[in-house]
Amino acid sequence: MNRRQFLLDLCTIAGAAGIAGLLAEPDLSPNPSARPSPRSAAPDRFDPAEGRRGLLALEQKGFTPREAMFWEKAGGGKVRCLLCPKFCVLRPYERGNCRVRVGLENRLATLVYGRPCSVAVDPIEKKPVFHYLPGSTAFSFATAGCLLSCRYCQNWQISQADPETLDAHDLPPDQVVAAAAREGCRSIAYTYTEPTIFYEYMYDTARLARASGIGNVVVSCGYINPEPLAQLATVLDVMKVDLKGFTERFYRTVCGGTLAPVLATLEGLARTRVLIDVVTLVVPTLNDDEPTMLAMFRWLHERLGPDISLFLSRFHPTFRLRNLPPTPPETLERLRDLAMATGLRYVYLGNVPGHAGESTFCPSCHKVVVGRVGYQLTERNLRDGCCAFCGTRIPGVWE
Template identity: 40%
Template sequence: MHEARQYTRKEKNAVQCSLCSHRCTIADGKHGICGVRENTGGTLYATTYGLVSAEAVDPIEKKPLYHYLPGTLSYSLGSIGCNFRCEHCQNWHISQADRAHARLFSLSPEEGVSRALASGCASISWTYNEPTIWHEYTLDMGTIARSKGLGTCYVTNGYITEEALRELSPMLAAYRVDLKAFSDDFYRKVCGAHLQPVLESAVVAKGLGMHIETVTLVIPGVNDRIEDLEALIRWVIENLGPGTPMHFSAFHPDYKMTDRGATPAALIEKICSRAMELGLRFPYAGNVARSRFENTICPACGALLIERRGFSSRMVDLDDRQCRKCGEKIEIVRHA
């Protein structure tokens, strides 16, 4: 058992967790909404520390991260549990699993870093389920990883508190955050959470110097109103900057949301085009084959900087962090 960080003790052996924005008060013998942080006798434990459900070597583009170490591999780890209850979750078999029924194996932070280096990866990504609730483990592994020259990435729903995010900041380089909708009603009904803490965490991450990319899964009839998406794009431009890569991904039916079809590719393209009109420099289309919005294009002269097909990429006219054609500075991280 590994004692948790980010909590305070209360009366009658209760504790209050300050890791995510639910800020659960947890009675003795109970666990938080995430299912993996448990109170035993007034001490909060991180019960999945060092327990892994999924391990892979992925292209960084699969996260998706297009402007952080493009063209490299990322050693990717996930565990179980989540602080959201998204009805459309594509990884529900681990995000909603419990330890009694999950297939888990032990992996120390040191061994994780060793495996990342041995597999030729440029970074470690904590992904597949919500990394926020794996806080102690990712903090330990990430600290070692950074000392070895590796990049570090969170693929997150963004429900982390400011104090927890600040604790991670010395080791966390990239913050790939879901902006699931620009509606608190959506977050409450579909995810069991709220919108504002997600927006606030993204602003904090930006202020801490992390590289940020956002992903919005566009669900037909649920969060696909163009007016709402325009408001989200404007918020990102004003609060995170026009150079923030925004990924708009096509939905496919999964988990508890099988009552609607996939998102038309034409709608994703329309959203990306509108994002450019609003001043976003790098809108991207996800889950759409052969889209012009897969590629990174110079926003100044239109030169092809990075060409992508699926999760593969090819550098074309990108010279470190500027366009070879016109010299425009590109918001991109090429080295860990």
């Protein structure tokens, strides 16, 4: 064999191995103790001078670095963030994947404490949350940034932005709680981007809200490490988790993350008293095949129980995923039937206004206990948390 043929054969073998590695699905068993090899957020492109300029620009716009929670020293002036499964290792003035946590000399800081870029009063149904104070409103806010990079993100203008590029409000935790009370909101929702990235701001606000009798609802991708999750859960009422798919490949190629930590988050929540909602955006050709979805439904039933709320939501082309059509309602209906056949009792359809799948049905007599069209309630047939027709208890917080 000559050298040319040897190299061709070697390339063929290497290419086959690469394809096999891409197609193979790794073990999905959650392992919260496993930690990826430490790495910098952008080791080849980091410019300390640019980092300093960015920090100065933030300070000039009113952003004040505040020491973060959940980090450790990594030597040489670096710090390792322990908040999410990316475990960013940051040099002074270097930011993490989330865009809002920055390394300083031997410490980690958050850049967005008390500085939300989006604030609104929403129906609780918009989150979507259906089994917690239906018909009420939630004082909702977010800061810039996110720790994932979903190609179909509907809020990409703020989730994929650096904080200094957006206008921000000056709204510390006590003012959030005061505003929520003033607006008559029964809960505060940490939403729109990924609340994990503004953990300190969220946690301090949630503690004050709980002391004031206001509920806390987190709308999250579930990409958070076990220790910060456990601490956060002590002040939460509801956590709505986006389970974006059920394969590692989907998470890697579409979302810029991994599946196993999200499953670990869901299992961790199941050991608390936090109400769990799960949302899956069904994307044609990418995560809608029935065998994978059936495996997901069975996992949810086995690990979280039959009484969680599961939302199967319709995809609409947006951001970097505009080449696919909207999800056919028939696909959602078929998957809903499949999910309920596994024993899940409360399976809803999202982004299909007016569909019967928006309403809550009693699992015993199959009558409507909470009727909905979009974000509006059309009927309520509950008495003391039970079906008004047959007396079956419906899990949730209804009053």
